[in-house]
Amino acid sequence: MKKPPLFLLLLLLGGFCLGQNSPQTGYQPILGENPTQAKNVYLLSLIEQMPEVKSLFEKDSELAIVASAKFERLSQSLKDCGKDATCYPAALGFTDQEIDLIAGRIEQLAKQHSSLLSISIEHLAPSGMYQMNASDDAALFLANAWKQDAAAINHIIAIYGRGEKPNYPKIDSLGMNLNSSTYLANIQALSELVLVKYDGSKVFYQLTLGYAMDALAMARFERAGDFEPMTEHENKAALEAAKNTAWDQFDYPLILIPGAGTDNYLDSLSSGGVVRSQLAFDAYKKKKAPFILVSGGYVHPYKVLHNEAIEMKRYLLKLGVPESAILIDPHARHTTTNMRNTARIMFRYGFPTDRPSITVTTPAQSAYIYSDVMHNRCMKELGYHPYSNGKRLSATTAEFYPMITSFQIDTDEPLDP
16 A cells, blocks of 8 residues: 655644635636536546546445445346336435445545545635535545535435426426336436446446436536536636736626526527616626626526526627626526625636625615525525625615635535535
8 A cells, every 4th residue: 555645644634724724716626527517526526537546446345345236226226127217216326324434434545545635635625615514634524525425416316316306396307207108218228328337337436426417417407517617718708807907996896697587488588687787787887897797597497598697698798898898607596696606706716805796686686685585595595695795885786795605515406506
């Protein structure tokens, strides 16, 4: 066994220091070839991209038993389930016992291998994606991060494998009748697909994670990866412009327009999107801020083909706003995540966050964003506040301060975690 340098182990096992256990705004997540997977289960996504670390798990005899059991369980379901469609995905998640066993083994391995242990200090802590499960013990932090990833995997399988109800069924459900021949045929085929793809894998998480990701793909809901990497595509021009912006020449760094879905499948942009965009354009012309951020995904109605942020960007371009002044968040599915995703972008892109930015929207939504009801909803659905209020400037405009808690992954919203 290759032993890690003693000084590195002493540093990591002794706990984080000098603020290294806190999220770092300069950290850029490594999304790899599967952004949807990386956004949902960042630890496992990192391991997939680190051959040395992945090899540790592949060679570990205790964890290999878990991998083998998962494969046997899937194989047996294809023999036993027959026409009972819900039988196929029934046992494919991680059990509580398996999660705890794996967590304990990860913690043990982390104390023996610096390449594994260093993930905590080099990635997990600065990413902020696991801050609600952080620990000063680097090995325990790693184990806690695994538990968070396992919860995310189990949730995806429950919703998009077993057809359970998501948090918002009208926009996020599997969309198949569980008693239909279509569901039976698809769920059988999904199991066969995963069996072929991961036959022989000794990595404890691969088959189950693969099943979850393929179930999400089967549902056509790999939305978290849409338009990524945004820094290389839709947001590239604005990101470059931000690097040379004289921020002190503007009242605010940014104007946020929260999205508004359509009520039909014909309109590309809703009436609410039009009004909100015009309000923001007026503020932009008055040089209130050098950038507009439009936020909203493929949300309303169910499986709509138009993206709220993209359509608002197109409308703003027609009004005369240059592309270098427009940022998009094409993933948010709720007002809570309009605010959260905007905070993430502002921190990651180097925007000033020590002074407020502004939301510009309809009077009703503006009042809602500023209200205790909204802040309570954030705590209930996200577990934290992604922003704090500044001043209410008018019926349509309010200040907000982004909060770094926003980096935390939401394990029960796989379309926008």
